[in-house]
Structures are given as C-alpha cells and as structure tokens.
Amino acid sequence: MKKSRMILIIILIAIIMALGILSFGPGASQRIDIVGSTSVQPVAEKLVEEYKISHPDVKINVQGGGSSLGIKTVHDGIADIGMSSKELDSSGKEGISEYEIGRDGIVVAVNVKNNVSDLTKSQLKDIFSGKITNWREVGGNDGEIHIVCREAGSGTLNAFEDIVMGDTKIKRDAIVQSSTEAVKQSVKQDENAIGFVSFAHVSDDVKTLNIGGVTPGNETIADGSYELQRPFLFLVKGNPSGELKKFIDWTGGSEAQKIIEEEKIIKSTE
C-alpha cells in the first residue's frame, strides 16, 4: 500500500514538473533571434555556442525555416539576424546589411566505379530532369542513371535547384533520401547512382565530378571558378547596434573564423 502511494506521488510530481517546464520559458534580458536557412543553421549554432562562452549574459536563439523565411523575418523585424544561403534580389537588399560568412560548394557525387568524371551544367540539368537517362549518353558505361535527391525544403536541394535546374523540375521518380549521409551511402553502393551533397560533407568513398572542367576545391570555390556554389549570409535590418553589433563584429574575428574553417565554409577571394 505504501509503495503504491509513493508511486502516485511520484507520478503527480512528474506531471506538475512537466507542466512547470512548459509554462515558464527562459526569461531573457539580452536576446538575439537568428532565423533562416537550414544550411547556415549548423554553422550559426556553432558560432553562437562559442560566443556564449565569452558572453554568458547574452541569450541567442537560432532557428531554421529556410532562406526565404530568414529574409522575410528580418525585413519584418521579427528576427534580429536572418540567415540566407542564396543571393538577395534587389528588393530583398533594400535596407538590409549583408555579412557574408563564407561560401559553400554543392558537389555532384557518383560511385567510385563510374568512369564519367566531368559533366557540364546543362548535362547535369538534363540528367536530373530525366532527359538523359543512360550513362552512355554522357560518355560512361551502359547503365540506367539512378538519381538520388534530397527532400523538399532541404537547403541543399534548394541550392541545387536554384543553381542548376532553374525553372526545370527534377524528375518525379528520383529516389529521395533524408540526409547527406544517406545520399552518400546510396551513391557508394550503386554503380549507376548520382547525387549531390554539400562540399563540407565530401569524403573519399564517393567520386566527385568536375563541373565544366573545374574540380571542386577550396581554391576554385574561393575564386568563384567552380560554378555550383552559394553564399552563406547573415542579414541585419539597417545598421546593427549594441549587442547585435558586438556579435556581428565577433563573427569577423579570428575566433569565429576558426570555427567557420572547421565547418569547411570557404572565405571568398573574389
């Protein structure tokens, strides 16, 4: 009997605690909201983590949602910093200060046994739209091309669509994988597969293709000669001041640069 009463009390306490945690959010004095691209998000989170060590009284909140949401919320003044992984158009630029953290390459990966090593951007577009269906058509061995794609909303997919596909759609029966690692795994074990991943995640178990004769690498992305690349931007409405300015200035410093380099985000030299 005693035991069952104890259990009841424990259950009640657990419920009350759960409700308590739900209803009392953290009360913050200094708060910076960062919203936007899910591709920039991991880097931003790393930066914030490091920043918090030296500035423990500042509360910074990093949230995804996509580049468009980042641009919109910063215009509306909902977010303090917007993250974008694509260039802004002229209306997007109005009243906005842009800070480029660096550049990220999109790398096309095939199986190591594939003897194709170079594609042009238009060949790539035809492959993903379904116009080219056999590796023979681009100088490879006979074999049906298996396209491995990312899910709708993924930052990498958006970037690939923006840069390579334009208005053309990726063909509907392309296999969809939910993570970079799953894409790489699929390409690794299928001789006829083709997929795309972010430059930061390239590894030796897949073969990376040259695009228009340019090998993806630190230098070619930095000087802009490798075509499949995108900027990682922090956007601030007007000119930053106070804590916001401190944080933005800090991201240009050496501490932050080390983290950005570790994440394989490349500083532009253009």
Add this chain to the structure above:
Amino acid sequence: MKKSLYELLIENALFLTALLSCFIILIISAFIFIEGLPAIQEYGFFKFLLGNLWSPNDGEFGVFSMIAGSLYVTFLALLISTPLSVLCATFMAEVAGEKVRNILKPIIQTLSGIPSVVYGFFGLVVLVPFIMSHFGGSGFSVITAALILSVMILPTIISVSYDSLRAVPGEYREASLGLGATGWQTIRRVVIPSALPGIITAIILGMGRAVGETLAVIMVVGNVSKIPYSIFEPARTLTSNIALEMSYATGIHYHALFTTAVILFILIMLLLVVVKCIQRRFSLDISGGSL
C-alpha cells in the same frame, strides 16, 4: 472507516490517471485536426485525398500515392510476417520443451528491443544492394521496406499469439487427444481456432506498428511520391512524408503535413474497424461450437 477513505482516494487517483490519458489523446487529435484544417480548406479534402501529385513548391498536395504506398508496404509486411510468426508462436507454445522455450523467448524479446534506426541502417546497407543486384532497379523499393518491417513486427505478433495460445485451457487439448486426434490435428483444429481472437489481436498490433513505422522505412523505401505498380518500385508512405518534410515546412505546406497525419489517422481507424468486424465473426464461430 479509515481504510474506505483510503480506498476512495486510490480509486479517484486511478480514475484521474485514466482520464489524463484520454485527455492527452483528445488534445493530440484535436491539435492534428486543427492544424490540418487550413490545408483542407485551401486545397479541398477530396483533391487532397485523391490527388496524385505531391509537389509542395508548386502548391500541389495530393497524397493518394502515399496512401497506396502505406497500404502496400503494410500488407506486404503482414503477408510475410503473419505465417512466420504464428507458426513460430505455435511451435513455442505447443511443441517446444521448456529448455528450447527458455532460449527462444529472450531471443525474440531482444529482436523487439533493437531500435528502428538500426533496422533501417541494416536495410540500407545490406538489403538495398541485395535487391538491386538480384532484381534490378535502384534497390529502394516496396519489397525492401516490407522485408524490414516484417522482421520488426515479428516479436509483437509472436509474443501476443504465444500468450493467447498458452491461454487455451488444457482440457481442450486433453479432450481432443482423448478422442484419438493426433498432435497436429489438435493444434490445427482445436488450439489455433480457440486462440484465433488473440492471434488476430496480435496481427492488429503488428499492423499498427507497420503503418506507423517511420525511420526505418524512410531509409529504404526511396520516398518517391508515385504509385508503385510493382513491389520492386520505390514508394513513399504517409509517415515518411511527414517526417521527411516537417523540419522545414512553413505556411500551407506545414498544414498539409498535418492533413497527411489526419489521413493517416482516418486510415488507421478504418483498418481497426475492418479488423474488429473480422474478429467478431471468428469469435462467434467458436462460441457457436462449430470447431
């Protein structure tokens, strides 16, 4: 007097906990329906249900191919898993000795303790290449997902059918054997029919797990939102659709994912009703004495 007050307290506390779980389920369903409603209003329920094109960037939200995908994968998994697990449970309950049973039970329990991501990864690394090299295509297919799922639901179906087989009274067996029936005749004509309602419950639980499984399926099914015409073609299930796109979706796309959950909810309800009807028919047959 003191005791009855205590009893009253316990009774009420138990009632409250029961109420709480009902309440939580209600809140969750209400939340799903409220979040899903805007997409239904904007896009139309039947267009949503019967539309064949899912392309959130173009504002197309047809989930019919995913309903087909979910049903395909689930039934195929049940088709593979049910005979295997019911026979295994029969062996454990009726044929095997104490020693063998003591080895088998923990093994099957371990099977149910493996996290689904492990099953998914095993499927991705072992089964997908196997299907690709033996049956062509990319290896991501309905059959790959069904095979993984059938292994995942084995322990559920085995342990519940095992319990219901063990619950068949010993007199039934003795009576049957006493009439001169062989062991197999007894199992087939007496024990299994008596345990059938329990076995059907086991299959329902397995089905529930198969319809709801997400992570392992995402990794091996290919997630192509097209109706699969053969078991070697890729498909997308309702659950994998939600999990794939939830992290980025905004606006109507976000609500459309909740509408997908509403459809899944209705689908599971329908399946449960159908199975309940089947179950009632079988249990009537038995109590009617037509063994």
